[in-house]
Amino acid sequence: MVNNIILVCDDDRDIVRAISIYLENEGYKVIKAYNGREAVECVKKYRGIKLAILDIMMPVMDGYEACHEIRKDSNIPIIFLTAKSQDSDKITGLDIGADDYITKPFNSSMLVARVKSALRRYTELGSGNNVSEHIVGGIILNETTKKVTVDGEEVVLTPTEYGILKVLMEQPGRVLSAKDIYRAVWEGDPIGAEGTIAVHIRHIREKIEIDPANPRYIKVLWGQGYKLEEN
Numbered sequence: 394m395v396n397n398i399i400l401v402c403d404d405d406r407d408i409v410r411a412i413s414i415y416l417e418n419e420g421y422k423v424i425k426a427y428n429g430r431e432a433v434e435c436v437k438k439y440r441g442i443k444l445a446i447l448d449i450m451m452p453v454m455d456g457y458e459a460c461h462e463i464r465k466d467s468n469i470p471i472i473f474l475t476a477k478s479q480d481s482d483k484i485t486g487l488d489i490g491a492d493d494y495i496t497k498p499f500n501s502s503m504l505v506a507r508v509k510s511a512l513r514r515y516t517e518l519g520s521g522n523n524v525s526e527h528i529v530g531g532i533i534l535n536e537t538t539k540k541v542t543v544d545g546e547e548v549v550l551t552p553t554e555y556g557i558l559k560v561l562m563e564q565p566g567r568v569l570s571a572k573d574i575y576r577a578v579w580e581g582d583p584i585g586a587e588g589t590i591a592v593h594i595r596h597i598r599e600k601i602e603i604d605p606a607n608p609r610y611i612k613v614l615w616g617q618g619y620k621l622e623e624n
Contacts, residue, residue, distance in 0.1 A: 398422045399508065401416070401424070429453060475496060487589060492551060530623030558621075560577045565622055610622065
């Protein structure tokens, strides 16, 4: 945990200060920014940043645009921390490329737990501790290299997308509810799991399916959940 660098960006300096204290007490190093443009520049400048916490409503560049810019060349976990609490706002944030979405006011313990969970997924994606390989049809997920290939072509997934696909590939043919998947990947209380998982599943389909609208692999059973299988 020590030396993991986290970017905290919010135009409210008191919030940045408070979050920094929570994270520094857990042993993290914090880099501060106060608008989206500063956040993008920090990610480019400090290559050691392992996670970014972004507000949405900020001057100069908002959090949505900042997330979009960061995603152009980085797959670090991004957590939106914002007062925008509508489901449509959450879906927009996840669509743009965020891994998680927390609304204000927030509980400090919950925030730290979500940060730890996101960092764990990111760290595991870059490590080589396991030696297993999962194969379903033309999809190969190699836990040694942390690479995913489809019909021999490598696809680049975010840590969250990788975690979801891994959970599905570990139990091919089994229907997993959104809450099951959320618990396995986030290791937390699956509040709002349905919308969150639906957005990430759509992103995964766009990367592994020839025709995402008529998926070969990831199937949805309405009212039940998702399963991964080959037609």
